[in-house]
Amino acid sequence: MSTNPGRLTDKQVAFLLQPISENRVRHLRGMSHLEAWDVRRQLIRIFGFDGFTIETQSLDLVSERETKDGNRSRWTIVYRAQVRLTIKGTDGRPMTVFEDAAAGDAINQPSIGDAHDLAMKTALSQALKRCAVNLGDQFGLSLYNDGSQAPVVLRSLAYMGEPVKESEDTPVGGEPTPAHAEGEQDPEPTPPAPRAVPKQEPSAPAPAEQQRRPGAMPPAGPGERQEALDAMWEAARAVNFADGLPDQFVTAFGHPIEQGTAAEFRQARDLMAGSAAA
Numbered sequence: 001m002s003t004n005p006g007r008l009t010d011k012q013v014a015f016l017l018q019p020i021s022e023n024r025v026r027h028l029r030g031m032s033h034l035e036a037w038d039v040r041r042q043l044i045r046i047f048g049f050d051g052f053t054i055e056t057q058s059l060d061l062v063s064e065r066e067t068k069d070g071n072r073s074r075w076t077i078v079y080r081a082q083v084r085l086t087i088k089g090t091d092g093r094p095m096t097v098f099e100d101a102a103a104g105d106a107i108n109q110p111s112i113g114d115a116h117d118l119a120m121k122t123a124l125s126q127a128l129k130r131c132a133v134n135l136g137d138q139f140g141l142s143l144y145n146d147g148s149q150a151p152v153v154l155r156s157l158a159y160m161g162e163p164v165k166e167s168e169d170t171p172v173g174g175e176p177t178p179a180h181a182e183g184e185q186d187p188e189p190t191p192p193a194p195r196a197v198p199k200q201e202p203s204a205p206a207p208a209e210q211q212r213r214p215g216a217m218p219p220a221g222p223g224e225r226q227e228a229l230d231a232m233w234e235a236a237r238a239v240n241f242a243d244g245l246p247d248q249f250v251t252a253f254g255h256p257i258e259q260g261t262a263a264e265f266r267q268a269r270d271l272m273a274g275s276a277a278a
Contacts, residue, residue: 007089012046013159016136019151025143029256032147034140036125039132042139047087054128057082059120062103066112069240075115078105081123085131098134102126108244118251146173228265229257235272 008016024042025032043052063078082101089095104122109115132139136153145152152170155161236245245268249257253264 007095008159009090010159013156015046016138017151017153017155018138020137020140020142020149022149025140025149028250032143032149034129034143036128039129039139043132046138048090050092051088051090053084053086053088055084055086056124057084057099059124061116067108072110073112074108074110074241074244075112076105076107077109077112077115077119078103079116079119079123081120081127083124083127083131085128087135098131100127100130102130107247108241142170145170148173225262225265228262228269229260232265232269232272235269239272241272 024034024038026035058081060080061077062080063076065076067074067076080101080103082099085098086094087096087098102123104119104124104126106115106118106122109118129140133141133144135141137151142148142150142152148170150170154164154168154170157163233242233245236242241248246257249260249264249268252268253260
């Protein structure tokens with residue numbers, strides 16, 4: 001085992017070079033990313049509770065926008081965070097420092113306090129993940145390679161072996177935009193790209209409303225789940241919240257609308273109906 005001051009141990013290096021586990025990767029809206037809490041968990045596992053520090057260098061309000069809906073207000077908040085991640089050796093001395101920044105937003109929120117809290121938390125989490133990705137595949141570096149989980153580092157000459165040969169190298173795919181690669185929200189909701197709608201017989205055309213609303217499920221015929229989904233969208237339109245619903249659904253239930261259940265749709269509908277009655 002390596003015992004040089006200011007160096008990673010052999011076990012730490014070997015673990016960092018392993019491919020990332022499928023269990024740690026979240027797939028959301030066609031993109032792959034890690035959760036910030038999981039990044040912290042992995043930092044503890046590899047470097048120890050006292051083996052790293054996370055410092056907020058700055059946290060700045062970028063935008064605060066109020067939208068009126070009758071007597072009610074909706075808030076869209078954006079923050080920018082600068083974060084420093086310091087990795088320590090087993091002797092407690094700092095080995096390396098990573099700094100990066102990110103913006104985080106909270107869109108169309110009914111509470112200004114909750115909106116600020118969510119936007120700050122999102123900005124800090126994304127900045128931390130951008131710092132940690134410098135530690136390689138265990139912290140999501142391979143996900144930038146078109147969402148691949150195949151390792152891209154393989155080995156490092158600073159610690160072991162021969163250079164990576166061209167025949168061993170992982171093919172380079174397209175890199176998504178950083179926000180999508182890490183599962184961040186866009187500053188403003190972006191309408192989904194138009195989907196190709198299969199040609200249907202004139203006697204059974206696809207409902208136009210289902211073709212254009214975000215998060216709508218394909219026609220499923222009569223059924224409890226479809227009825228609950230339709231009722232949720234109707235409630236969202238009634239309170240002018242259709243644009244903000246997809247992101248808020250993910251925040252509330254941890255997955256996109258397409259994966260929702262009838263019970264979740266009813267719960268979301270009841271929350272919006274209660275907001276309208278307030």
